[in-house]
Amino acid sequence: MTATHAVPDLFALSGIAGPVLRPGDDGYADEVTGFNLSGQFAPDVVVGATGTADVVTAMRWAAATGTPVAVQATGHGANHTVDGGLLISTARMTGVRIDPRARTATVAAGARWRHVLEAAAPHGLGALAGSSSGVGAVGYTLGGGLPVLGRTHGYASDLVRSFEVVTPDGTLRDVDAAGEPELFRALRGGKGNVGVVTSMVCGLLPPARLLGGGVHFPGEHAGTVLRTWLDWVRTVPEEMNSAFALLRLPPLPEIPEPLRGGFWARVVAAWTGDPAEGERLLAPVRAAAPVTVDTVAELDYASTDRVYAEPADPLPARESCVLLPDLSPDAVRALLDRAGPGADCPLHAVQLRAMGGALARPAAVDDTVCARDARFLLEAVGVVPDPEAAMAVQAATAGLQSAMAPYGTGLTMVNIHGTPGDEPDRARAWTPEVYAFLQHAKAVYDPANLLRFGHAVPPEAA
Template sequence: MDVSALAQSVNGPVYRPGDEGYAEEVAAFNLSRQHTPDVVVAARSADDVAAAVRWAGEHALPVGVQATGHGAVLPITDGVLVSTRGLDEVTIDPVRRTARVGAGVKWRRVLDAAAEHGLAGLCGSTSDVGVVGYTLGGGLPVLGRKYGFSSDRVRSFDVVTGDGQLHHVEAGDGTELDWALRGGKGNVGIVTSMEVELLEIADLYGGAIFWPGALAPTLLTVFAEWVDTLPDEFSASISLLRLPPLPEVPAPLRGQFTVHLRIAYLGDDAEGERLLAPMRAVAPPMIDMVGRMPYAELDRIHMDPEHPVPFEEGGTLLRELGPDTIEAILEQAGPDAQCPLLLVEVRLLGGALAGDRTDAVSGRDAPYSLFAVGALMPPIAEAVPGAIRAVVGAMAPWSTGGTMVNFHGVPGDDADRARAWSAPTFERLQRAKASYDPANLLRFGHAVPALDPA
């Protein structure tokens, strides 16, 4: 394939398989996903992205995009990969309380830069993910029950659509682009930068508590009753955690089955202690790390992996967390289960995450999210995908039938992909894709099939 015209039209480097730099540019955070595109464009500007998409269209090649690699649900096996990790601008406007971020920026840089002004962005369970990719899937923040989804706080997008055109999209401008970019993932274009609203949050009451896994039945039962008492300022999740016996795992948790409670509260310590008391009263914990903490250190709450690992994941949305639901969870991942999964998590939704908004974000109608992750490492690698399907399948009687696209896992057929949105939203997203990506170039990842716009 002759890429000389492409190389002359972009400022960033262009790689073919075997070129020095190719392997580094295609590497994903999920080590089980090995991308092997025919061409890689390491974009240095929005114009580079537009040129790459137009070139791909001229050659009828599919287009994938990657920044940090956390969203690599499926391998990119051919075509053109546009790497946006080089779009790494961060500009904080403390007067307007906004951050302008490029597509390659991780939340860690935004949190650190914003904290200098007493401000914060709506980051999720880890600051290691890219701001743009996370937000395009809606973005579920640690403080989502108070402030809503991250996409609710976007002021503008700069996006190259599938036809190779660069657009500037203002929040609330009434266009299908604005609607589809909020929760539609990467189906209508490649976002090169965006401006997000920042909030005046310097610190919070939060952290993690660990108990022995044998207490899982009691803890899940108390958790289900306890969360009904919490105000919207209080966010919580609980996971059944099986950490491997690796040196980097803290000694008390290494190779153990534990229950991990995660909390974040925007209120004073005394009220936080009072609200948390019913969970603490269940039993003395192995580790209690809850207290006043800087918002910029919120990684201490979920303690997600910081380094690339091979993994599989999947999830579903729950409409209830009653005794039967808990029993089904315990059958799959409780103390007596031979479960190969790293974690099975139930996260409290509701509050500001609920309600009607004009966007493509899913999950607003569900009070809970269930999410499962397994490490694809010997000797359990082969058992992980089936175990995730079993956990998600066991939740069917209490599921809304939907998922959030960022927590969906490996997308299957069209019916499975559609579960990430309501039926009307999915159809509207299909029509938007047909309008903005008429050649269906953007068909990697959680892509939706286009509908005839007529």
């Protein structure tokens, strides 16, 4: 895709410390390419921001010229189209500052969770990172953030103390629950609809002993393992975090034998507490069927990537999710019919994450996370290296969503929603009340709808 739009005068961007690029410039392609290669990003202008001042300048230029704005740090959520406009890349803004006494981290817009975990490790502290520490901490948190240790500690957004954000009029604001509660609420679960966050201050986790990893069973035992896991996960304490997955792994050299190229039922677990007690609790799961590979071991916070073992290199992928209030026997049959043994399923991972625990408790102050009533989150991921694969994954995803819809809450989680469609589709990430609130906040802070790419919420009508 090549941008052909008329671009306003760029002189006002000449004071930016980072690169300012147009299509065809050296470095442009690298700047717009994110981790998820399925997105189509072709902005008219890219600003490689090096700090807050660059973001302020870029946003003031966008406001003055009416130029729409997209933001990207790592591009894990780059599953949509950016055709024209301005892309602000925050990938250079990777600073992390730890206050061990306050047990907080000040995290710049482009920092990955890996940076936060590495900075916190010397103090014995952890953070509410997700299943891959390569994901950008700020963008993940703006969508609520579903952590590996979520049942124990809640959503990543629950630990945010404050944001530094540039609103679409170019104003730099320090936002917390006391100072600007409406904006603070919109930023905690509403994605980037009301501003460009340049940093956040978030709470850290206390020192803890961890046990985690994955137990892999031959896929033919998927039904038995799933039903065993469901009975088990409903009884374990919230210090046990877990998920069940149906994995169809490609024959790639980076996937270890004997898992490479096979179909597997996998249970992952992350336990915060005495490792011996965690091992005891896992015994019924391990006994469900013959185990092929078991990676469960003692971990520290910085090594929690080993729990889900997600891909580390960029790839084109499509994902979707369904929130479930519970999982009935009929729902289990529907899931196995679509993705279990014998199913012609092109999806590489179909996974049920156990929710509940701290994920079900209300936030200390109002937010826009709408997954607290869910008992399970069903997510599906397919790799789409070519148009034929993309069509197959899209059809399989639609079929799975349709089959599971009668058992769902009707909502998704914005970070795992997948490629945003029309407005009714995008609205499914929030309840009607929360969506109306976000539309109101959008009208207050971004009435011109400059932040209109990706999972955008339109401003309420005047």
